[in-house]
Amino acid sequence: MSRKKKDKSAQSTRQLMGIDSVKDYCIATRMGDLVFFIIKPTNISVLPDSSISARIYALLNVVKGQAEIEMLALNSKESFERNKTFYQERQTCEELPAIRRLLEQDSTHLDRIQVLMASSREFYIIIRLRKEKDTDVFPYLSRIEQSINDNGFTTRRAAEQDLKRMLGVYFEQNVTTEQYEDYDGDRWVIVGE
Template sequence: MNRKQKKELRRLLSTRQLMGIDQLTEHGLKTAKGELVFYLLSPDNLSVLSSDGVRNRVRALTDLLRGLDAAELLALDSRESFQSNKNYYQTRLEQEEVPAIREMLRRNMVHLDGIQSTTASAREFVLVHRIDSKSNGDYSSLKQLEKRIQDCGFHVRMADEQDVKRLLAVYYQQDVTTEHFDRFDGEGGVRLNG
């Protein structure tokens, strides 16, 4: 297949096909290599724990993950990054000669730093549990894994369909602002007019 044919073939594929996703499931997605189940994790009361307490929780989770056949951890930003804006202001600051505009650019950079520091802990941790296509991942074993993670001192819940769509949007597009994702293009417009 030549380059032009490959390009035409890619143009005809859906977004899911391009990403290698066969379908969304109740708590994850299916690919050709099996099903992925997503667990949303957040540590519990880290600010009041001693460094040894934090270390013990991390160790317990590490030991749990070592015992799993196939698991991956994702750490995603759950907020916007202002780094490109800060880089732009810095470049403009270096080029600008008018003192009033230089001061305005400097204040904008300080403002962005303030926003960034107040949301510094806005990270989202996701455990991705891979289930072989040969083995049927029954719901009870998925709930047992959720309970075992809770026993390590973490808040955890299996992702729902909207969570999965949001995670994909953050991973592929760095879109942290969309709150609801439609199942089909134009679904929101049909609902408004219906």
């Protein structure tokens, strides 16, 4: 095994992702702390053109008001394409009509689930903190959050579980876990025994 592979295999998942730690309000990296503001999406498909233009202008105001803003859009839905492909391949090989019908029903069910989840998008505004003093961080973040809200967006700062869920969706499309652990199997550890 090469030295690079050995070094990578010895790293934790967080190290491989470039994350030092997940704090209660940010993700700490060597390039600065990343603070995430969750933006509640607006269904613009039902808005008139003038309202869409106003929303774009409001977003422009948010972006130009803060030089260090980054944005992230996540598709927080699971993909069933492999499952559907498996059902279709299996259906062509199956000789029993009853099993073929069941495979077809399973494929149809996955289609329905995918349609229901089609609007599962998440949007984040990210602020990278570099050299801010600890005493200045929370007032600074509160001003940014207020600025975003004043421009007509519904937002809140992501907490630790929100950040873990966002990382789960981003890195592995895991949208089903309700509580993320710091360590694998952490929920099964009984303290004091």
